[in-house]
Amino acid sequence: MKQRSRILGATATLMVAALALGACAGGGDSANKADADGNVTMTLWHNSTTGDGKAFWEGAAAAYHEQNPKVTIKIQAIQNEEMDGKLQNAFNADDAPDIFFARGGAKLKDVVDAGQAMDLTDLITDETKKAINEGAFDALSVDGKVYGMPMSVLPGGIFYSADLFQQAGITEAPKTMEDLNAAIDKLKAAGIQPIALGAKDAWPAAHWYYFFALRECSEDVLAKSALEGDFTNECWLKAGKDLEEFAAAEPFNDGFLTTSAQQGAGSSAGLVANHKAAMELMGGWNVGVIGDLTPDKQPLADLRWFPFPAVDGGKGDPTAMMGGVDGFGCSKNAPKECADFLNFVVNADNQRKYADAFETIPANKDAQDVITSDALKDILPAYEAASSVSTWLDTLLGQNVGNALNVAVVDMLAGKSDAEGILKAVQSAADKG
Amino acid sequence: MSALPVLNGGSKAAGGARSSRSRGRKTKEPSMIGRRERLEIAVLSGPAILMFLAFVIFPVIMAAYYGFFKWKGYGVPTDFVGLKNYVTILTDPEFHAVLGHNAIILVASLLLQGPIALLLALLLNKKMRGQSVIRVLIFIPYVISEVIAGTAWSLLLQTQGGVNRLLQDIGLGNLANDWISNPKIAMWTLMGILTWKYVGFAVIIFLAGMQGIPTELMEAARVDGASYWQIQRRITIPLLGPTIRMWAFLSIIGSLQLFDLVYIIWGQYVASTAGTSTMATYMVVNGRLAGNFGYGNAVAVVVFIISLIIALLYQRFVLRRDTEGALTGGTR
Numbered sequence: 106m107k108q109r110s111r112i113l114g115a116t117a118t119l120m121v122a123a124l125a126l127g128a129c130a131g132g133g134d135s136a137n138k139a140d141a142d143g144n145v146t147m148t149l150w151h152n153s154t155t156g157d158g159k160a161f162w163e164g165a166a167a168a169y170h171e172q173n174p175k176v177t178i179k180i181q182a183i184q185n186e187e188m189d190g191k192l193q194n195a196f197n198a199d200d201a202p203d204i205f206f207a208r209g210g211a212k213l214k215d216v217v218d219a220g221q222a223m224d225l226t227d228l229i230t231d232e233t234k235k236a237i238n239e240g241a242f243d244a245l246s247v248d249g250k251v252y253g254m255p256m257s258v259l260p261g262g263i264f265y266s267a268d269l270f271q272q273a274g275i276t277e278a279p280k281t282m283e284d285l286n287a288a289i290d291k292l293k294a295a296g297i298q299p300i301a302l303g304a305k306d307a308w309p310a311a312h313w314y315y316f317f318a319l320r321e322c323s324e325d326v327l328a329k330s331a332l333e334g335d336f337t338n339e340c341w342l343k344a345g346k347d348l349e350e351f352a353a354a355e356p357f358n359d360g361f362l363t364t365s366a367q368q369g370a371g372s373s374a375g376l377v378a379n380h381k382a383a384m385e386l387m388g389g390w391n392v393g394v395i396g397d398l399t400p401d402k403q404p405l406a407d408l409r410w411f412p413f414p415a416v417d418g419g420k421g422d423p424t425a426m427m428g429g430v431d432g433f434g435c436s437k438n439a440p441k442e443c444a445d446f447l448n449f450v451v452n453a454d455n456q457r458k459y460a461d462a463f464e465t466i467p468a469n470k471d472a473q474d475v476i477t478s479d480a481l482k483d484i485l486p487a488y489e490a491a492s493s494v495s496t497w498l499d500t501l502l503g504q505n506v507g508n509a510l511n512v513a514v515v516d517m518l519a520g521k522s523d524a525e526g527i528l529k530a531v532q533s534a535a536d537k538g
Numbered sequence: 539m540s541a542l543p544v545l546n547g548g549s550k551a552a553g554g555a556r557s558s559r560s561r562g563r564k565t566k567e568p569s570m571i572g573r574r575e576r577l578e579i580a581v582l583s584g585p586a587i588l589m590f591l592a593f594v595i596f597p598v599i600m601a602a603y604y605g606f607f608k609w610k611g612y613g614v615p616t617d618f619v620g621l622k623n624y625v626t627i628l629t630d631p632e633f634h635a636v637l638g639h640n641a642i643i644l645v646a647s648l649l650l651q652g653p654i655a656l657l658l659a660l661l662l663n664k665k666m667r668g669q670s671v672i673r674v675l676i677f678i679p680y681v682i683s684e685v686i687a688g689t690a691w692s693l694l695l696q697t698q699g700g701v702n703r704l705l706q707d708i709g710l711g712n713l714a715n716d717w718i719s720n721p722k723i724a725m726w727t728l729m730g731i732l733t734w735k736y737v738g739f740a741v742i743i744f745l746a747g748m749q750g751i752p753t754e755l756m757e758a759a760r761v762d763g764a765s766y767w768q769i770q771r772r773i774t775i776p777l778l779g780p781t782i783r784m785w786a787f788l789s790i791i792g793s794l795q796l797f798d799l800v801y802i803i804w805g806q807y808v809a810s811t812a813g814t815s816t817m818a819t820y821m822v823v824n825g826r827l828a829g830n831f832g833y834g835n836a837v838a839v840v841v842f843i844i845s846l847i848i849a850l851l852y853q854r855f856v857l858r859r860d861t862e863g864a865l866t867g868g869t870r
Contacts, residue, residue, distance in 0.1 A: 186806070193829060197611045215829065219612030307807035360697035362719030362808055371696065504829040512807050512823075519721060519811045536626050537824055537833045538608070 145440050146177045149204040149433075150192065152185040153463070155397050161462035165450050172449075176442050178204075185367060186306060189504065196221045196436075203439035204446065207253040207432050209244040210496050211503025216434075217247045223435040226251045228444035233451055236469045244430040244496055253432035254447040255468035256459060259389035260428035260488045261312065261497070264480055267407040269297050269383040278411035282351070285414045289356045292383050301382035302357040303366030303373035304518060307511035308499055310361075312386050313351070314514045314527065315498045318344035319427050320416035324493050327421070331501040334535055336528050340420060345517065345524025347416060352518050358382050362519055367394050374398055378405055386413070388429055388497075392478050393464035404464060410483035422492040429497050430468070509534030598842060601835040609832035623836035632810060633837075636820045639813065642725060643732070644793035648786055650733045655740030656782075660770055662741065663748045673745075677738040684735075688802030691731050692718060718803060724812035731799060736792070740785050747781030748774060780860040787852055794845045797822070817841045 149166070153159050159182050166178035181202070183191055188206060195201045196216060207213050216222050229251060234242075237255055245253030265278070270288070273295040279285040289299040304310040319327065322340035330336050358364060358376055365372045374391060376382040378398035385391065396404040415423035433450075435443035449455065456472035459465075464478055466485065476482060488494070499507030513530030516522040522530075605623055607615035627633050662673055679687065694700040695717040702714035717727045751774060759769050775782075797818035800809050806827055809815040815823075821841060825834015 190826060193611065193826075197831075215610055215612070219610070221612065305805040305808055360716050360719055362716075362811065363692070363696065363804070365805065371693075371698070504827065508807070508823070508828050512810065515808055516811050519719070519808075521721060521811055533630065533632070534828065537623075537630075537828065537830045538610075 142175070144175050144177070145442050146179060147203040147440060147443060147446070148179045148181065150181050150183055150188070150202040150206055151433075152183055152188045152206055154182045154184050156402065157462035158393065161459055164458070165455055168455075169446055169449055173442070173445075176446070178446065186365075192216075193504075201436040201438075203436055203443050204433050205436055207245060207434040208429055208497075208500050209246075209253065209432070210500030211507070212500060213245065213252060213434070214247050215503060217252055221437050222252045223437055223439055223443065224250050224252065225254065225435065225444055225447070228448075229254070230448050233448050236453065236471050237451065238468070238470065240494060241430050241432075241468045245432045245434070253430075253434040254451055255430045255432045256451065256456075257389070257431050257463065257465045257468055258428065258488070258494075259431060259465065260426045260484055260491070260494060261316070261386065261388045262410050262412045262426070262484065262487070263384050263386050264377065264391050264395070264408060264410050265384040266377060266380055266405070267409045267479075269380060269407075273297055273383070278409070279414050280411075281415050282347075282417065286351075286354065289354065298358045298376070298382040299356045299384060300358065301364070301373035301376040301385045302361040303364050304357075304362045304515050305364055306366040307508070307515050308497075309366045309373060309385075309387070310518055311499060311511035311514040312497075314344060314348050314510075315427055316386065316413040317347040317351075317416065318421075318498070319425055319495065320344075320413065320419040320421045320423065321347065323420040324422065324425065324495075327495060331498060334502065334506060334531070336531055341528060342524055343419075345527045348514070349517060349524055357518075362515065367398075370398060372398070377408075389465055389481070389484060390431070390463065392480050393462075396464050404478060408478065408480045410480040412487045424487070424490055424492045426488065426491040426494045427497060428488075428494055429500060431465075432468075505538035506531055506534045598839075601838045601842075603835075604832055605836035605839050607832040608830075609835075610829055611831035615832060617832075619832070623833050624840070626833070627837055627840055632815075632824075633817075633820060635810065635813075636815050636817050639725065640794060640796070640816050643729070643796055643816065644790055646729050647732060647736075647789050647793050650729060651737050651740050651789065652782070652786070654733065655737050655744055655785075656775070656778075658737070658741045659744035659748060660774070662745060663774075673741075676741050679735045680738040680742075682735075684798040685802055687731070687735055688799045692803040695727060719808070719812055721811065721813045724804075724814050728800065728803075728814045731803075732796075735799070736789070740789070743781060743785050744778060747778045751777045783856055783860060787849075787857060790848065790852065791845065794841075794848065817844070 149162065151158075151162050153162065162180050162182070166180055170177055189212065192201070192205055195205075196219065201221060207216075213222070229242075233254075238258075241255035241258055242251050245251060245255060263279075269292070270278075273288070273291040275288045275291055277284075279288050292299040302309055302313075318341060321344045322330070322338060326338045326340060330338060330341065358373070358381075361373075364376075367374050369375055370379055373382070373385055374387070374394045375398040377385050378395045379400065387394075392404065392408060395408060396402070399405050412424070412426065433447055435447070450459070451469050453469055453471040456467040456469035457475045460467040460472055460475050464481070466476065466481055466488070467473055473485070476485065495501075499511055501507075502510065509530045510527065513522060513527040516530075517524065517526060604615060606618060606620060608617040608619045608623075609615035658676060662669060662676075696702075697714075697716050701717065705711055705714045715723060718724060755773050755777075756769050759773060764772070795818060796816045800814050800816055800819050801822070804812055804814055804819075806823065809819050810823070817837070818841065821834055821837040824830060825837060828834075
C-alpha cells in the first residue's frame with residue numbers, strides 16, 4: 106500500500122510539473138488585446154532609466170490615459186546598453202513591446218524585414234508631418250515606408266567644458282584638426298585630461314573613426330559603402346590612419362579602454378560632467394546624460410559644442426554631419442491606439458516637455474523654441490547649415506558589421522591592430538552574418 | 539588505494555546500501571521485483587529525465603540544427619549554408635585567440651589554485667585559534683555572486699581605483715598599472731580574481747577530503763617517528779588524490795565555461811582587445827550581440843564538443859580508478 110501511494114504522489118508531482126510547464130508556454134500576448142469593455146493595455150520600452158527622462162514617459166502615459174481612459178500604457182525603462190539585445194530577444198520570441206525604441210538604420214531594417222514592425226506611413230497625421238522635418242522621418246524609414254516616429258534629432262559633434270578650455274588658455278573652439286591638436290597640447294600642459302572616451306562600450310571609440318570617415322569620404326561613397334558593405338574606397342583606410350595618428354598623441358583619458366560611456370561618475374560623460382576631462386565626441390543626447398551625472402544633477406552650465414573639425418585634403422564636406430534620430434515604432438501586434446499615442450507624444454506641447462526632460466533637440470520644429478542649453482544652441486545652426494546628415498555608421502550597418510567595426514576600432518586604439526585591421530574585421534564579420 | 543575519502547567514498551557507500559537492500563528483498567519476493575521496481579525507478583527518475591531531455595538534450599539538438607543556417611534569429615531559419623559556419627569558426631583568428639585564452643585559464647587555474655588551496659587546507663586542518671573564522675573568510679569570495687565580485691574588482695582595479703591608490707600610499711606607486719585594459723597583464727589580473735574567487739571552494743573540498751582520512755594512519759606514522767611534513771607528504775596528500783582529481787575536474791569544466799566574470803569586468807566588447815575573451819564571450823559577442831544566431835549556435839556546438847572531449851578524456855584517463863567502484867557497483 107505504502108508503495109502505491111508513493112507512486113501516486115510521484116505521478117501527481119509529475120503532472121503538476123507538466124502543467125506548470127504548459128502554463129509557461131501558453132501565457133503569451135493576451136495582455137495586448139482589448140478586453141470586453143474595450144480597455145486596451147499597451148507596453149512601451151524606452152531607454153531612459155534616470156531622472157526627468159523617466160518622469161517624462163510616465164507623465165505622457167498618464168496624460169494620454171486621461172484623454173483616452175480606456176487606454177493604459179505600461180512602461181518599462183531599460184538601460185541603453187541592454188536595449189538592442191533585449192529588443193531583439195523580444196522580437197525573436199514574438200513577445201515584443203507594442204511601442205518600441207528605434208534608431209533606424211539596418212537595425213530597424215532587420216525588424217521590418219522580419220515582419221515585426223507596423224507600417225506607420227498612413228497613420229501619421231498631417232499635423233505631425235508638417236511639424237517634423239522629412240529628413241527625420243527618412244532616418245526611420247525602410248524602402249520609403251515610415252516605421253518610426255521621430256522624437257528627437259541628435260547630431261554628433263564635440264562637447265566641451267568652456268571653463269576648462271579657458272583654464273588652459275584656449276580662446277576659440279577648434280575648427281581644423283591642427284586647432285584641435287593644439288588645444289589638446291594646451292589642455293595637457295594645464296594638467297587637464299583632453300578627451301573623455303568610453304571605449305568599454307566600443308561605439309564611442311568608433312565614433313571617432315566614423316567622423317574621420319565622414320571628413321575623408323565623399324557623401325556618395327559614404328552612402329554606397331554603408332548600403333553595400335563595401336569599404337574598398339581608399340578613404341576608409343585614410344580615416345583609420347587619421348585616427349591612428351590622432352590617437353598616437355594620447356588625447357584620451359587614462360584607462361579609456363575600460364571606461365564606459367554613460368554609467369556613473371567614472372564614465373566618459375561623467376568625467377566631463379565632473380570637470381575631469383575637457384571634451385567628448387558624442388551625439389546630441391549628451392547634454393541630458395551629462396546633466397544627470399553632475400554632482401548636483403543639474404545641467405552642466407559651461408557645456409558647449411563644436412562640429413567635428415575639418416580634415417585637410419578630405420573629400421567630405423566640412424559641414425557634413427553624422428547623427429541619429431531617436432524614435433519609437435509600433436510592433437506588428439500593437440493595437441491601433443499605438444500610432445495615435447505616437448502622434449500625441451510628438452505634438453508641440455509634449456515635445457517641449459520632452460526637450461526639457463532630455464535636454465535635447467526635439468523633432469517637432471515648433472517645440473525647438475524651448476531650448477536653453479548653450480551646447481544645443483551651438484548645435485542648431487550647424488544642423489541647419491549641414492550639407493548632409495548621415496545616420497551613425499554602426500546603426501546603418503546593423504549589429505553584425507557595426508559591432509565588429511566598433512570593436513576593431515578599439516583594437517586599433519589599444520595598439521593590437523591597425524587601420525588595415527579595421528577593414529579586415531568588417532570582412533570577417535560579413536562572413537559570420 | 540584502500541581508503542576513499544568523502545566525495546567518492548560517499549557515493550560508494552550509497553551505492554552499497556542500495557544494492558544490499560534490493561538483494562535482501564530479492565530473496566523474499568523474487569517475482570514481484572522486476573516490474574514494481576522498474577515502475578518505481580521510472581516514476582522517480584521520470585521527471586528528472588524529462589527535464590534533462592527538454593532543457594539539455596533538446597537545446598543541444600536544436601543548436602546543432604540552427605548551426606547549419608545563416609539565420610538572423612527572426613522566424614524559422616531558411617538559409618541553409620551547410621558547414622560554412624563551422625569553417626568560419628575554425629579559421630577565425632579571433633576564435634584561435636579565445637581557445638588560447640581558455641587554455642591559459644585552464645592550466646593556470648590548476649597550477650595556481652591547487653597548491654594554494656592545498657597549503658591552506660593543510661594549515662586549517664591543524665587545530666588552531668580562529669580556525670573557523672579563517673575558514674569563513676577564505677570561503678566568502680566563493681559565496682559572493684559573480685556580478686558583485688566582478689563589479690567590485692572592476693572598480694578597485696581602474697587606473698584611478700583603490701588598488702593603485704593603495705600601492706601609491708604604501709610607497710609602491712611605480713607598481714601601479716592599468717590592471718584591466720593593459721593587454722599584457724589583463725590575463726593575470728583575471729587569474730588573480732579567479733584565484734581569489736574560487737580558491738575557497740577548493741579549500742573546503744580538500745578539508746572535507748582530509749576528514750575522511752583515518753587518523754590511525756597518522757598516529758601510527760607519528761609513533762614510528764615521522765615528522766609533520768613527512769606525514770602530509772606520504773599520507774595526507776596521496777590519500778587526498780581522489781578528492782584532488784575530482785576538484786581538478788570541476789575546475790577544468792569551470793575554466794572551459796568561464797563567462798560571467800569576464801563579461802562583467804570587460805563588458806560586451808573589449809574582452810578580446812584586453813586578451814581575456816573566452817569561448818563563451820566569443821559566442822555571445824558573435825552570436826547574440828551581432829544578431830548572427832545561426833553562427834552563434836554553431837559556436838555553441840563547437841564549445842560543447844570541445845568540453846565534451848576534454849571531459850571524456852579526463853574521465854577515461856584520470857578519474858577512472860576513482861569512479862570504478864562507485865559507478866559500477868550498484869544494482870544489477
